[in-house]
Amino acid sequence: MNKQRPTLSLKSPATPAAPKLRASHARDLKPALQTGFNTGLKPDSLAYSLIGAAQAVALVRTGTNLPQALVQVWARLGAGATPQARGAMQDISYRCMRQLGQSETLVGLMAPKAPEPLVAALLACALALINAPDETAPYEEFTVVDQTVTAAEAHPDTARAKGMVNAVLRRFLRERQTMLDTASLQPLARWNYPQWWIDAVRAAWPQDWQGVLTTGNTAPPLTLRVNLRKSSVEDYLAVLEQAGMAATRIGPSAVRLVKPVAVGLIPGFNDGVVSVQDAGAQLAAPLLDLADGMRVLDACAAPGGKTCHILELAKVHVTALDADAKRLARVGENLERLQLDAELTAAPAETSDWWDGQPFDRILADVPCTASGIVRRHPDIRWLRRKGDTLQLATLSAKILDNLWQMLAPGGKLLFVTCSLWPQESEAQAAAFAVRHGAARLDAPGQLLPAGGDGQDHDGLFYALFQKNA
Ligand SMILES: C[S@@+](CC[C@H](N)C(=O)[O-])C[C@H]1O[C@@H](n2cnc3c(N)ncnc32)[C@H](O)[C@@H]1O
Numbered sequence: 001m002n003k004q005r006p007t008l009s010l011k012s013p014a015t016p017a018a019p020k021l022r023a024s025h026a027r028d029l030k031p032a033l034q035t036g037f038n039t040g041l042k043p044d045s046l047a048y049s050l051i052g053a054a055q056a057v058a059l060v061r062t063g064t065n066l067p068q069a070l071v072q073v074w075a076r077l078g079a080g081a082t083p084q085a086r087g088a089m090q091d092i093s094y095r096c097m098r099q100l101g102q103s104e105t106l107v108g109l110m111a112p113k114a115p116e117p118l119v120a121a122l123l124a125c126a127l128a129l130i131n132a133p134d135e136t137a138p139y140e141e142f143t144v145v146d147q148t149v150t151a152a153e154a155h156p157d158t159a160r161a162k163g164m165v166n167a168v169l170r171r172f173l174r175e176r177q178t179m180l181d182t183a184s185l186q187p188l189a190r191w192n193y194p195q196w197w198i199d200a201v202r203a204a205w206p207q208d209w210q211g212v213l214t215t216g217n218t219a220p221p222l223t224l225r226v227n228l229r230k231s232s233v234e235d236y237l238a239v240l241e242q243a244g245m246a247a248t249r250i251g252p253s254a255v256r257l258v259k260p261v262a263v264g265l266i267p268g269f270n271d272g273v274v275s276v277q278d279a280g281a282q283l284a285a286p287l288l289d290l291a292d293g294m295r296v297l298d299a300c301a302a303p304g305g306k307t308c309h310i311l312e313l314a315k316v317h318v319t320a321l322d323a324d325a326k327r328l329a330r331v332g333e334n335l336e337r338l339q340l341d342a343e344l345t346a347a348p349a350e351t352s353d354w355w356d357g358q359p360f361d362r363i364l365a366d367v368p369c370t371a372s373g374i375v376r377r378h379p380d381i382r383w384l385r386r387k388g389d390t391l392q393l394a395t396l397s398a399k400i401l402d403n404l405w406q407m408l409a410p411g412g413k414l415l416f417v418t419c420s421l422w423p424q425e426s427e428a429q430a431a432a433f434a435v436r437h438g439a440a441r442l443d444a445p446g447q448l449l450p451a452g453g454d455g456q457d458h459d460g461l462f463y464a465l466f467q468k469n470a
Contacts, residue, residue, distance in 0.1 A: 039154035043080045046139060046147035049088035050125055051155050052077060056093045057100075057121035066093060066380035091138070096121075096128040097379035098192060098217045103127040105189035106179055110168045118157040119165065122148060126169055131180075136219075145169045192217055196387045197372075204423055208449055212421065212460070215450045216375040216382075221457050222260035224274040225282050225305075226253045227312050227338060231273050243267050250457050252286070254279040272338035277305045278374075280448050280458030284364060285309035287415055287444060287465055290316055294361040297321065298342075299349040299404055304331030306364060306417075311340040318342040319360075321349055350399040352407070359409035367397035369420040373450055373460025394425045401433050411470035413442070418462045421449070426462035439466040 041048040052073050059069035070090060074081040081089075096103065103124035107115065115123065126148040130141045139147075145166070152158040152165045172179055183189040187198050191213045202209040226236045233249055240247045245267070246258035256279070257266075268274050284306045290296070292315040298307045301320035310318055322328040325346035335342055347354040349365070370389050371381050401416060408414055416433070418426050426447060434441050442465040450460035 041151065041154050043082050043085045046143065047151040047154065049085055049092055050122060050148055051151040052085065052089040053092035053096065053125045054118055054122035056089065057096050057124060058117045060097070060380050060383060061117060061121065063384065065384060066097060092125050092129065094379055095132060096125045097383065099128045099131060100124055100383060101188040101192040102131065102183055105183040105186055106172065107168065109179060109182060110171050111164060115161060115164070116157060118155065119152070119161040122152060122158055123165060123168060127172065130172065141173060145173065193382050197382050201421060204421060205449065212449055215452050218376055218452050220376045221452070222257045223250065223277065223279050223457065224255045224257070224266065225277040225309060226255060226274055227272055228253060229312050231268070236268070236274065239267050251279040251282055254282050256457055270337065275305065275308060275334070275338065277309070278459045279456070280461045281305060282309065283445060283463065284366065284415060284417055285313050287463060288362045288364060289413060290314035290362060292316065295358065296362045297360040297404070297407065298364045299400065300366045300368060302327035302331050304334040306366060307331055307342055308334050308338050308340055311342065312338070319345055321345045321347060323348040350396065350403050352403060355407055359412065360407055361409050361412045363404050363408055363412070363414040364417065365401055365404055365414060366417040367400050369393050369397065369418040369425045370422060371419050372421040373419040376450065377459065390422050390424050394429055397425065397429060398433070402436070405437050408468050410468055412468050414466045416464045416466065419459060420462060421460050430464035434466065439468065441465065442467055
């Protein structure tokens with residue numbers, strides 16, 4: 001077995017007398033990922049993908065978001081992280097996030113003592129694969145057990161727990177129904193969200209809370225926006241049919257692929273005929289009621305999905321603003337692919353020193369929020385957010401809205417958007433804003449709860465439209 005240092009460790013070698021922390025405190029520590037560790041596992045084996053996915057899951061449990069965690073793990077693995085291995089690690093870790101409450105509860109029922117972070121994450125990944133809904137189960141359950149034990153043996157952070165991993169998984173296969181029934185008595189395991197999140201959805205949406213939680217645990221669809229400058233929805237559906245890709249129309253410009261594929265394989269993607277965008281998010285640009293020649297501010301623009309849609313609909317001058325210069329670069333890449341043009345400005349939307357004083361005819365304020373409405377795309381969010389984040393983000397977005405209002409021309413319209421389910425960030429924010437500024441409220445969808453199914457399929461978004469007195 002490789003004797004190199006483990007890649008995940010809560011203790012630093014430079015501080016031998018580090019105080020022992022209780023498990024409840026461990027999530028505040030960022031374990032250092034050490035480069036160069038090699039498990040010796042074959043990159044095309046399930047064991048290799050399982051230990052990689054488990055490291056990403058363990059990082060999420062210490063506060064890193066899953067996309068970043070995967071990038072860190074892949075960087076450390078170097079050439080071993082082949083496209084197939086990356087795909088498998090991504091698939092396993094995303095599944096794991098959707099079932100983490102159940103898996104951690106099951107481990108609590110079956111493990112003799114609380115496992116170390118990487119062992120807990122490895123077990124959670126394995127249980128997510130074993131408990132995958134039948135139609136999506138990617139591996140035989142005995143293969144999963146065997147490969148999880150192999151993975152455990154190959155990594156110094158998990159090797160000592162190999163026997164326990166084996167015992168827990170085999171016990172689960174023997175006593176599956178009893179274990180699942182017992183676990184599901186706990187809301188955390190039944191719904192796979194933290195208790196505070198379940199309570200918040202119940203309080204906000206007493207009629208719909210179960211559907212909202214259930215939809216958030218489904219895999220998201222791959223929805224495309226047809227660029228009406230380059231094609232029509234009918235023509236594009238015909239292109240997909242010719243390519244043998246089944247698809248349905250689920251919005252004015254929205255087409256959902258029956259089977260998601262990598263973006264590089266989507267016909268016309270590289271030529272800007274289509275973009276990837278949720279059907280609910282596609283409502284923003286049309287609500288702005290654009291006309292050629294208008295000055296438009298897209299105030300929280302990155303990665304530019306809505307910026308590009310605006311420019312596909314009318315010949316307008318767009319300022320795309322975002323506080324994050326790195327993310328703003330992605331707006332540039334999307335504009336380039338679609339052969340569109342906008343002015344890119346990196347600055348916080350609650351400030352105004354970047355503004356030339358010329359009022360805007362339309363303002364889109366797609367403000368930073370808890371993202372509680374898009375958990376099916378980002379299943380890690382529920383495990384990363386804290387209850388207090390809502391108030392903090394609502395305070396920032398109130399500042400942003402107040403600042404942007406002074407930049408709007410008389411008679412101009414401001415569209416306020418969130419991808420949140422929490423009224424504090426959405427309807428309560430919109431109502432308070434209207435009162436503060438005497439803003440007229442125009443027709444807009446309000447809260448769209450996340451919905452999946454044949455007819456409609458979209459994330460949870462909130463829309464409020466305001467007009468300034470002429
Ligand atoms: C919901 S995302 C925007 C999505 C984008 N409108 C789209 O459709 O592709 C929110 C964006 O707000 C940016 N942001 C966060 N705080 C900000 C601030 N104070 N001012 C401006 N942008 C901010 C984030 O970097 C992020 O790109």
